[in-house]
Amino acid sequence: MQATATHRSHLKTQWVKDFYGDSTLTEKSTKFKNLYEYGDNAMRYFRFTRHLQVISDPLQGDWRISVEPLRHTENELLLSIFETYAQSFTSVEEYLEYLGDPEQPSLPWRQLDYLKRIATSLRTEILNVSASETTVSTDLLEVDLNSLSQEGLEFLIDQLRTEIRRLTLQAERDRLRLSVDKLDEHAQAISKFKRQKGVQPEDFEHLLYQILVTIDDELQIQPNYPTDDYGNPISHAPGGKADIECFYSNFAMIVEVTLDTGNFQWVREGQPVMRHLREFEERVGTENIYCLFVAPKIHDDTYSQFWFAVKYEYKGARQRILPLNSDQFRIVIEAMRSWIEKHQKADHRLLQQLLDDALEIDQVNGYDKWREHIQRTLDQWTAEVKNG
Numbered sequence: 001m002q003a004t005a006t007h008r009s010h011l012k013t014q015w016v017k018d019f020y021g022d023s024t025l026t027e028k029s030t031k032f033k034n035l036y037e038y039g040d041n042a043m044r045y046f047r048f049t050r051h052l053q054v055i056s057d058p059l060q061g062d063w064r065i066s067v068e069p070l071r072h073t074e075n076e077l078l079l080s081i082f083e084t085y086a087q088s089f090t091s092v093e094e095y096l097e098y099l100g101d102p103e104q105p106s107l108p109w110r111q112l113d114y115l116k117r118i119a120t121s122l123r124t125e126i127l128n129v130s131a132s133e134t135t136v137s138t139d140l141l142e143v144d145l146n147s148l149s150q151e152g153l154e155f156l157i158d159q160l161r162t163e164i165r166r167l168t169l170q171a172e173r174d175r176l177r178l179s180v181d182k183l184d185e186h187a188q189a190i191s192k193f194k195r196q197k198g199v200q201p202e203d204f205e206h207l208l209y210q211i212l213v214t215i216d217d218e219l220q221i222q223p224n225y226p227t228d229d230y231g232n233p234i235s236h237a238p239g240g241k242a243d244i245e246c247f248y249s250n251f252a253m254i255v256e257v258t259l260d261t262g263n264f265q266w267v268r269e270g271q272p273v274m275r276h277l278r279e280f281e282e283r284v285g286t287e288n289i290y291c292l293f294v295a296p297k298i299h300d301d302t303y304s305q306f307w308f309a310v311k312y313e314y315k316g317a318r319q320r321i322l323p324l325n326s327d328q329f330r331i332v333i334e335a336m337r338s339w340i341e342k343h344q345k346a347d348h349r350l351l352q353q354l355l356d357d358a359l360e361i362d363q364v365n366g367y368d369k370w371r372e373h374i375q376r377t378l379d380q381w382t383a384e385v386k387n388g
Contacts, residue, residue, distance in 0.1 A: 013027060048226075048234060050234075051074065052067060053065070053066050069229075070230070072121065073121045074118060077108040110150070115153040116145045116146075116153065119156055164229060165229060168230045172231065173213050187333045190207065190333065193207065193259070200236070202225050202234070202236045203233070204258075205237060205243050209221065209244055215336040216351065217346040218246055218247060219248060220247045225237045225243070240276075242254035242280060242291075243257050248348040248352070251289065251355075252284050252286055254277055254292075261295060261299065263299065269293070269302060274309050274314045277291040278319070290321070291322070292322055292355070295325060295326070298325050302323065303367045303368075303370065311370075321359075324378075331378060332351075335385040336385070338385065339386070357377045357380075
């Protein structure tokens with residue numbers, strides 16, 4: 001495995017040298033790093049079209065692009081109408097005018113016959129991904145397409161895509177639930193993420209979502225990242241929203257994650273996390289509301305920022321924020337795995353116990369002592385869970 005990784009790295013470096021025509025470049029060179037940025041942006045643009053699907057293995061740093069299966073009909077129509085070479089423009093002004101016109105290019109599926117073809121293909125896909133027809137609204141499957149206007153067909157197509165995404169995500173949750181094998185994979189992945197190049201924020205958010213689904217008996221866990229038609233993340237959660245929202249019978253929680261480990265982690269994550277938590281508190285309105293913050297490494301200044309909100313106040317009231325680094329969160333995963341294997345069930349009260357104990361800080365003075373308190377609490381909680 002190590003030889004394969006080394007060989008891949010050598011080929012990558014040689015390709016970059018050949019591309020620039022500069023044999024002195026190394027992986028630390030700015031030009032080398034720029035190619036990662038170009039690739040990341042291109043991958044994100046492809047995802048946002050929702051006509052092309054990016055299949056990636058963030059831990060290996062590999063990704064490939066394929067046609068989005070649910071857009072197969074639209075892509076066939078595009079290829080049948082548009083030429084396979086780039087369009088030419090006589091001037092920069094003409095090109096910019098074309099880019100600024102939302103009606104250009106004229107898309108073929110804005111016609112009734114094509115919309116009906118798309119709706120029919122989506123109906124077929126729904127039956128493929130659903131366990132039985134009874135899990136799908138009969139209105140989506142039986143409405144007469146010939147009776148619908150263009151707007152009605154477009155609305156139905158949106159509903160069909162939403163239903164496919166719901167069914168796919170439900171199937172994923174069923175596969176993940178209480179799977180000790182998946183937890184073994186997740187425990188390894190959470191450690192690799194902190195040292196793997198090319199990992200995107202949405203990959204980390206998706207991993208945390210999968211872990212939470214596997215270890216918990218939640219009412220609802222809702223990631224806020226935008227997704228493709230099958231529920232795979234295409235970007236990180238937008239600004240102004242928590243990364244993940246979790247609802248349990250006894251409490252509610254937001255989960256905020258970051259790959260940022262630098263000196264300005266507290267700037268980029270401190271205030272936004274506290275603001276998201278306060279907005280969530282006001283929206284949900286229940287008494288027991290927490291924030292779990294996970295990063296590969298937590299900077300001292302970030303501890304200090306959260307400490308003030310936890311010990312004293314943020315906008316007039318204390319908050320419940322528990323920061324854990326990746327190694328600490330791996331311990332949580334392994335403890336919950338042990339519990340699930342022994343009891344064949346999950347219990348969200350275990351997670352709430354960890355949150356409450358780590359935030360019991362009346363006798364703790366200073367963020368550095370709080371950091372030590374968190375580790376001691378985690379060690380004690382882990383022992384109790386594994387022996388419980």
